[in-house]
Amino acid sequence: MILEPLLPKVLSVRHIPAAHPALLRSYGADPERHVSLGLVTCDQDDPTYVALDEATKHAQVDVVFAKSFYAGAAHASGPLSGEILGVIAGADPDEVGEGLAALLRCLAHDACFYAANDAGTIAVFPHVITSLGHYLSKVAGLAPGSSMAYLVAPPIEFTVALDAALKAAAVEPAQIDPPPSATNFASAFLSGAQPDCEAAAMAFAAAVVDVARRPIRPTAY
Secondary structure (H helix, E strand, O other), X not given: OXXXXXXXXXXXXXXXXXXXXXXXXXXXXXXXXXXXXXXXXXXXXXXXXXXXXXXXXXXXXXXXXXXXXXXXXXXXOOOOOOOEEEEEEEOOHHHHHXXXXXXXXXXXXXXXXXXXXXXXXXXXXEEEEOOOOOOHHHHHOOOOOOOEEEEEEOHHHHHHHHHHHHHHOOOEXXXXXXXXXXXXXXXXXXXXXXXXXXXXXXXXXXXXXXXXXXXXXXXXX
16 A cells, blocks of 8 residues: 555636636736636645646646645635645636646646555655646746656655655755645755656655654664
8 A cells, every 4th residue: 555646636626717806916916917717726735736837838827826724634624625725827718727627637647645654644745747837947946847856745754755865866955845834744846857856756755655664763773
């Protein structure tokens, strides 16, 4: 069961073809450039950030709002809230529709957490983006089209695993967010050539599994 996919569950998807300008502004859109909004909630936040970036590679849309909810999906404000609300915006409602379609494909077939123990109670996100879109590239401070390892795990698992990832390949940290995040995890973006990002992600996942198997190891041996 270890490293079995923990598939994200999309909880709601709505498309507002012609949003009110006040609503557009409140979610970070520009009424001079944006007309239509696409909204999604999901029970996994980091795969959704990846999926939002994927939307920008398939349609003329911008990610105008994307935030994780405090304490995670298990403590959501309602059954449709999940762990994150993501909002894309565009000038053409059809483009926003295409962006939502790309986002949903990514969540169904690409980005997800994995079980790091047999019980599935410890999760890891060792995801490699082969070509960044213009959303996550801006967040990470990298060029669009770059490869990036997007690594997430609970606090101590993350700390040990990030050290292993950085030592495993020729990668550089573009961003490190120590714990706690809004969902009490921790994350990092590592940049490098695609094979190096993949090697770093594999080392990260392996280290998380190792900590899950042997959580108490006070001395190195």
